[in-house]
Amino acid sequence: MTKKIIHVAVGVIKAGNTLFICKRPDDKHQGGLWEFPGGKVESGETVFEALKRELIEEVALTIHSSSQLMVIKHDYGDKCVKLDVHVVTDFSGDAHGAEGQLSAWVAIDKLSEYNFPAANVEIIEKIKTQF
Numbered sequence: 001m002t003k004k005i006i007h008v009a010v011g012v013i014k015a016g017n018t019l020f021i022c023k024r025p026d027d028k029h030q031g032g033l034w035e036f037p038g039g040k041v042e043s044g045e046t047v048f049e050a051l052k053r054e055l056i057e058e059v060a061l062t063i064h065s066s067s068q069l070m071v072i073k074h075d076y077g078d079k080c081v082k083l084d085v086h087v088v089t090d091f092s093g094d095a096h097g098a099e100g101q102l103s104a105w106v107a108i109d110k111l112s113e114y115n116f117p118a119a120n121v122e123i124i125e126k127i128k129t130q131f
């Protein structure tokens with residue numbers, strides 16, 4: 001049987017040479033690891049609409065535009081995800097962990113000091129070469 005793929009909108013929020021990252025709650029999938037904020041694309045939503053909704057909910061930012069960086073499919077065994085990764089530089093608001101999660105603005109060359117889910121390795125490699 002083909003596994004269900006969970007479509008996820010992921011936001012790489014960038015200001016200068018820093019990115020805004022959050023810590024996933026321990027009880028969630030890949031809990032305790034750092035992430036780029038975002039979440040599942042609901043039926044009838046575009047990726048941008050999902051990203052906009054998730055970033056308001058999770059980090060209290062209103063985004064005005066985004067550009068696609070890459071799409072990554074990853075099978076964690078328990079879950080199969082398709083991460084639709086978008087870079088966001090055009091936003092308003094004061095980013096913080098709006099759901100009580102830890103968060104930080106981190107310099108791109110310090111990203112390797114944080115542990116991310118396996119699917120994110122490719123994202124971080126691309127960011128380091130491209131940004």
Ligand SMILES: Nc1nc2c([nH]c(=O)n2[C@@H]2O[C@H](COP(=O)(O)OP(=O)(O)OP(=O)(O)O)[C@@H](O)[C@H]2O)c(=O)[nH]1
Nearest residue numbers: 008010029030035036037038039040079081117119120
């Ligand atoms: N947001 C986000 N999710 C990621 C990243 N990397 C990665 O593998 N994922 C996976 O993508 C899936 C969906 O993300 P999510 O848990 O943020 O979804 P959500 O905000 O809709 O949460 P929910 O479970 O409360 O509905 C999770 O299985 C998560 O482990 C990442 O950098 N950011």
Ligand SMILES: [Mg+2]
Nearest residue numbers: 037038039040
């Ligand atoms: Mg989320």
